Amino acid sequence: DTAVSQTPKYLVTQMGNDKSIKCEQNLGHDTMYWYKQDSKKFLKIMFSYNNKELIINETVPNRFSPKSPDKAHLNLHINSLELGDSAVYFCASSQVTQTQETQYFGPGTRLLVL
Amino acid sequence: GESVGLHLPTLSVQEGDNSIINCAYSNSASDYFIWYKQESGKGPQFIIDIRSNMDKRQGQRVTVLLNKTVKHLSLQIAATQPGDSAVYFCAETPVRILTGGGNKLTFGTGTQLKVEL
Numbered sequence: 001d002t003a004v005s006q007t008p009k010y011l012v013t014q015m016g017n018d019k020s021i022k023c024e025q026n027l028g029h030d031t032m033y034w035y036k037q038d039s040k041k042f043l044k045i046m047f048s049y050n051n052k053e054l055i056i057n058e059t060v061p062n063r064f065s066p067k068s069p070d071k072a073h074l075n076l077h078i079n080s081l082e083l084g085d086s087a088v089y090f091c092a093s094s095q096v097t098q099t100q101e102t103q104y105f106g107p108g109t110r111l112l113v114l
Numbered sequence: 115g116e117s118v119g120l121h122l123p124t125l126s127v128q129e130g131d132n133s134i135i136n137c138a139y140s141n142s143a144s145d146y147f148i149w150y151k152q153e154s155g156k157g158p159q160f161i162i163d164i165r166s167n168m169d170k171r172q173g174q175r176v177t178v179l180l181n182k183t184v185k186h187l188s189l190q191i192a193a194t195q196p197g198d199s200a201v202y203f204c205a206e207t208p209v210r211i212l213t214g215g216g217n218k219l220t221f222g223t224g225t226q227l228k229v230e231l
Contacts, residue, residue: 004157041201043158043221056218090157101146103219105157 003027004106006091012112013081020077021109023091031055032074033092033103034066043090049074086113126228133191135225137204140185144206148219149178149189153200161189161202191227199229 004025013019025032033056034046048056052068063079074091091106127133139147145166150158164171164178164187171178177190187204205219 041152041224043203043205045218048218058218092157102148102160102163104160105150107157108155 004091004093004104006089006106006109008109009107010110010112012114014114015081015083017081018077018079019081019111020075021089021091021111022073022075023106024073025091025093025104025106026072027093027095027104028072029093029095029104030071031094031096032068032071033094034074034076035090035092035105037088037090037108039087047074047076081113083113086111123223124226124228126230127194128230129194129196131194133189133194133198133227135189135191135202135204135227137187137189137222138185139187139204139206139222141206141208141220142185143208144185146207147178147180147187148205149176149187150203150205150221151198151200152203152224158203194227194229196229196231199227201226 007022011019031048031050033048035043036046037043045056045058046060047066049068051071065077066074068074078085088108088110090108092103094101094103125135148163149161151161152158162171162173162176162178164180166182169180175192179188189202191198201224203224204222207219
């Protein structure tokens, strides 16, 4: 009964490869996000989607392409992986109400590019 | 540019003591603030939030204080326990978006809290 889940948990790959990370939320939220956390633990938003529509794109290289088949899923596809892409990627979801707008995070996907 | 930052990268406390984690922000338009806890190998977990029209909010063993005059936010943890050991992040968003989704949270750099037995 995990609220926000991501697969895979670990991903080790070679430079130049293409890979995807999947995210699913069962909270019924309308909005989903992708964040990148670097080796210094700094968290930065990459994208947000609301009801399958792209809302935020934080000047992420176009090698990164999010795809939302429905509002419960937000996948992240990365083309031509580079060493600098090594990081932990977190998916999150939220539902804005009158009183709360908490973002709930998944467990993260640890990507290592060799 | 606008940033959210923390004063101390690491805080060590004795079990049972109170912990205070500080955060400074620079965006005067910040409207909504959140504290997250991130344990090793896990994603950030919501602890408590506060809006700019408040200066204090209490939860279970945690209190958040907001001083808008000096743009300062703190998280107080009472009777710190070993399970509180984690990295704590403050985050802020300038405008509360009721619909349309996508509150752009800006995270601080994080403070590592270590609880000593």
